Amino acid sequence: MSNNLKTALVLASIALTTFVGIIAKYWILNG
């Protein structure tokens, strides 16, 4: 795996986790 791909995957996973996380957090809080 190239360095470029590794960097991109780390960044993409941060973005995806934030997106899913923020919805999941309030979904769970709302019950």
Add this chain to the structure above:
Amino acid sequence: MSSVADSHAHGHAGHGDHHGGYGGIMRWITTTNHKDIGTLYLWFSFIMFMVGGVMALAIRLELFSPGIQYFNPDLFNQFTTMHGLIMVFGAIMPAFVGFANWQIPMMIGAPDMAFARLNNWSFWLLPFAGLLLIISFFTPGGAPGVGWTLYAPLTVQMGVGMDLTIFAVHLLGMSSILGSINIITTILNLRAPGMTLMRMPLFVWTWLITAYLLVAAMPVLAGAVTMTLTDRHFGTTFFNAAGGGDPVLYQHIFWFFGHPEVYIIALPAFGVVSQVIPAFSRKPLFGYASMVYATSAIAILSFIVWAHHMYTVGMPVTGQLFFMYATTLIAVPTGVKVFNWVATMWKGSLTFETPMLFAIGFLFLFTMGGFTGLVLSLVPIDIQLHDTYYVVAHFHYVMVAGALFSAFAGVYFWLPKWTGRMYDETLGKWHFWLTMIFFNMIFFVQHFLGLAGMPRRIPDYPLMFETWNKISSIGAFGFGLTQLFFLYIVLKAIRSGEKAPERPWEGADSLEWTHLPTPVPYHTFEVQPNLK
């Protein structure tokens, strides 16, 4: 995909001006060249600037006199909403991504962006998003009239135009995130040997930090509008009090994105100005390291100040105090930057060509916008001025005099390098002075309107506000016409401008000026320079 950039460059070794396999429109649709994509971004942003500008003129036309003149209040609200969305996401942000595409590879000695095909896709998402925003006007119920912040619960009550807007925001966010991933990867992995992080031009530094902000902040906006979408169509009640949700929650989530967004727009503008001022002062940038640290500090602080946009929602006093102190703290790194720009000019061999005029205009007006921001950061004052024209004046000093002036400085500064042609200096100076005068005519007087209590986002107002509104509206039409004049200056330069010398600005010393010919060939740095 990194191999795409590499093989592309090697495949054309010795054919510096070769445009690839396609000609005409297909060249632009299929291009993976960072310069082509930079050009696409810049032209797209200018078109959207015109579209958003027409809406601004419609708003100012209606506000020329008290009473309802031309547009019903609902359409007026749609104009204010779409003006904000189009200018922020369609005009200013793509303009600086255009600069990033053109400049970052050349400034760090890279052959292209790390992911050339992804770069193409990042751009081509934008026209579709822009179209969705415009098409929303023609749907039943029209475009959403909820303000660019898309606050709940109004968003739940809007027609299908709201869904198109949500989808457009998703596309714009996706484009920004993909573009940011590309920029970070390019800067971290493709720098020429010897181009250490602390030797990078400040424009590259500001974009590196901005791209991190985008990766962290844009998914939050995407989450907020996705929750709005599910509230509208899938029975959830994230923001609906009747179902146990909370409309104020939307404001918290939105501004957690929204305040970093202010710096997503401002930081690349700082970067452009940090290239222009040293070039026309013929001195290195004063306090380079402190500029890098100040930019980083601004970025970090931008995530802990969001609730200063919502002091009036009824938060506890301790909350208000925290956000007030955190907000005033941002003035420290921002002050460091302003000090460094002024210190760069101090005892410099200054000349005042158009890019420098716009940079100094930026410095002067952005500082004013910063000071009114400090005023608004104070809870007791903000509670009085919240949602008045004082706020409108403040953020236009930051967004227009900050970002737009800096973008103009950047276009005039790099146009000779991009096109090999000089713009008409006399016309450029006319553009600057007219822009400066009309900008202040529009927005300086809006401080008075706000202090006198005129609320924002209304199509009608009491008679006592008429004089300043008339001045503001006349200024707006002058400002709009002046930007058509800018288009003429750029087209004239491209078509029949004088041939640019190799180093039109002898004080400019980043790689694109010192290591590349003017105009730059289609492919640059096929062999990376060794800067050790």
